[in-house]
Amino acid sequence: MLLLSIKPLMLDLFSGPHMIYLLIVVVLLFGGKKIPELAKGLGKGIREFNDAKDGIKSEIESGMKEKEKIQATKTSTTPSDNA
Numbered sequence: 898m899l900l901l902s903i904k905p906l907m908l909d910l911f912s913g914p915h916m917i918y919l920l921i922v923v924v925l926l927f928g929g930k931k932i933p934e935l936a937k938g939l940g941k942g943i944r945e946f947n948d949a950k951d952g953i954k955s956e957i958e959s960g961m962k963e964k965e966k967i968q969a970t971k972t973s974t975t976p977s978d979n980a
Contacts, residue, residue, distance in 0.1 A: 927935060 924932065
């Protein structure tokens with residue numbers, strides 16, 4: 898029952914005035930010069946994550962292609978029953 902009363906508060910948490918207050922707090926805590934550095938670091942981290950994700954995806958796809966080639970080779974080299 899407590900969760901039902903908290904949910905409407907969470908929806909109102911990120912409204913317009915709250916975002917302004919949050920921005921002011923971030924500027925006061927980190928300063929104007931540190932924010933671009935933090936954003937740059939965050940962007941670099943996201944870029945590295947996406948590169949790693951794409952690398953894993955390509956490895957999986959190449960492994961699947963190799964497996965298909967091996968299976969195709971096995972089926973084409975087996976002697977047929979017609980001979």
